[in-house]
Amino acid sequence: MTFIKTPTKGMRDFLPKEMELRDYVLKIMSDTYENFGFQKIATPVVEHIENLTSKQGGENEKLIFKIMKRGEKLSNADSSNLDELVDCGLRYDLTVPLTRLYANNMQNLPMPFRAFQTGFSYRAERPQRGRYRELMQCDLDIIGEKSNLAEIELITAVITFLQKLNFKQFTIKINDRQILKAMLNYANMPLELMDKILISLDKMDKIGIDGVREELQKLEIPDEAITKYLSLFNEKKDLFAFCKDLPIADEYVANLLEIIDNVNSQANLVFDPTLVRGMGYYTGCIFEIYADGLTSAIGGGGRYDHMLENYINMSVPACGFSVGFERLLLLLEESGFEVPHTKEKLCYVFDKNISKEEKKSLLKKVNNDRQNNKIVKIVEKSKNFKYQKETLESDGYQIIY
């Protein structure tokens, strides 16, 4: 009989010590977000294949785990066309299912709706450190709030959560898709190349201004436009100074300033004109969260005011913030974070010759301690009691013999 002991490629088993940390972080997150009025929802990991391949998922759509049809539908399918064999797949993010849930239930949900969803997503990527094929995602979304109250509340909620984990060394970078557009207009950059230009701009912190210039030149953009565009980044400016010469309505700048002003007393929030965010569905404010010293984000989000229009017959503004749970866990583990313990741990050790009556009364005592919210194990004394005792004690148990 073939039996494979390791998890499937790129996925993980979690042993008790790891689970304790994961559960603790999720608990702090739930408690915090609950206080912000967010309500938990959940969706299946299996999603209609049509919804997964509807082109809102970008690169992730290439990484779908596809599920075969079953029964008659499978035997009737034309196996020369592999797509015909498939009717669903594993979700690659929580945004598609949130959209689906909202479209299907909006009449039963509060307006605005503060949604909180955690769950696994699946991406058939090449596994590497910190990148998994089964990854926990934690999404906060406010649907139906057109004002920047959404951005302020989302960012504050995430900051509060991280601070409760004693995670303090981080920066939130913020920008706005409208500013990104105004920057292109200011420099007469060809708008039809917007996506490609922004992909290059996004790499500024990795390849530097000269690297970006080279990439833009490859796009055959006139040198004059490139030079004017890149001159924007010659010196670090605050938001107000940066936007002074841009063709952008004052209200966009005021909007972003208000967000920064409201959040900055709680954590370091900085305007970064090179912040892009990959997904094309963002329409306004965008943000990413960086642990100090690391170059890749541990979370991010933004406003996506038009996405829901595609699925419901009305315009509903929306804004979301997703924390990279797996990356955060990695950082906590590396920093030696310990889950605080509050319950007393006892282990009753009994002799193998214990009588039935003694055992019965011992079990009563044990269950009484448990009623008093202690963690209590009961085990037979082993031949190597020294080792047994050491193991239990290193696991935090006080031995009662």
Added chain:
Amino acid sequence: MTFIKTPTKGMRDFLPKEMELRDYVLKIMSDTYENFGFQKIATPVVEHIENLTSKQGGENEKLIFKIMKRGEKLSNADSSNLDELVDCGLRYDLTVPLTRLYANNMQNLPMPFRAFQTGFSYRAERPQRGRYRELMQCDLDIIGEKSNLAEIELITAVITFLQKLNFKQFTIKINDRQILKAMLNYANMPLELMDKILISLDKMDKIGIDGVREELQKLEIPDEAITKYLSLFNEKKDLFAFCKDLPIADEYVANLLEIIDNVNSQANLVFDPTLVRGMGYYTGCIFEIYADGLTSAIGGGGRYDHMLENYINMSVPACGFSVGFERLLLLLEESGFEVPHTKEKLCYVFDKNISKEEKKSLLKKVNNDRQNNKIVKIVEKSKNFKYQKETLESDGYQIIY
């Protein structure tokens, strides 16, 4: 663009009210089992197809959601053989992954190991009331405990959990595979038909003694044997009286008596010689939990001392108890169970003409309340304030205007 708003067939979206109950029940469960020294583990929902089709899953193996290979492996596969296209699938229970995790990590786990695993399993069944294609399972297992301490602790833990939910009207039926075998020997029933005979016996509460007789006759078992076998059920007897004439060692009976004796002060535990449990891997004590008035179990388990041998090169005793989470939820919902709320809920409503400064100081107040562990929302006053107020109040929010 095709976009399907409903979840995939047989699966469910969970709205906030449902999630609140599910989370509450899981929290009570985790807290309770933690006090019994159980440690949480988790495994991926995606499992090697080899492990899912290894014949320990019984009927469930027919219901596997199969996942297609990807990339080159898919294009190189022979599509005329559909099995060749598949390399993994969604787990149909938590037992296969627990076995795998234990086999792969036993040297890093305590001995005995008290494991607690919750997670979704997947079965492509025909959906019907209370039966879902994505179902939450909650498994407790003690691996490495050969004495009946395992059974006593597992049953006590589940009883304690249910009682904490104020769920009191239930009975635990208990039996032993050794007694089932002794009953067959006592009546000279053909042992090679054991599985089929037990399937019929299992239906006693549904089809009655005459129904079982008919089924056994169809198996062409001599009438004499059938009559002697069924005479065992002529009158309800306690365990001791029932086993008096059976060819079974006293220790098995004493073992079961001790379990009943230890648990009976806490809940109703009854010996039921017609209890079978479907899975062939059980070796000793088996049990099922029934809500009063319902004929199908809300949970069950038993001892499976030889299953792990197949995967590791040593014999390790094991015993498990799985609670049917979805069925329990249904019962709680039907009984009108309400999640107890402890946090105060406030909603600050502000006028749309609020100044930036006023909004900023309001947000400070809001966040201060949240630091004091209150659930606080902040919303703009809507044109239909009466409706807005009613909705918020029905959701438990106290309005502050």
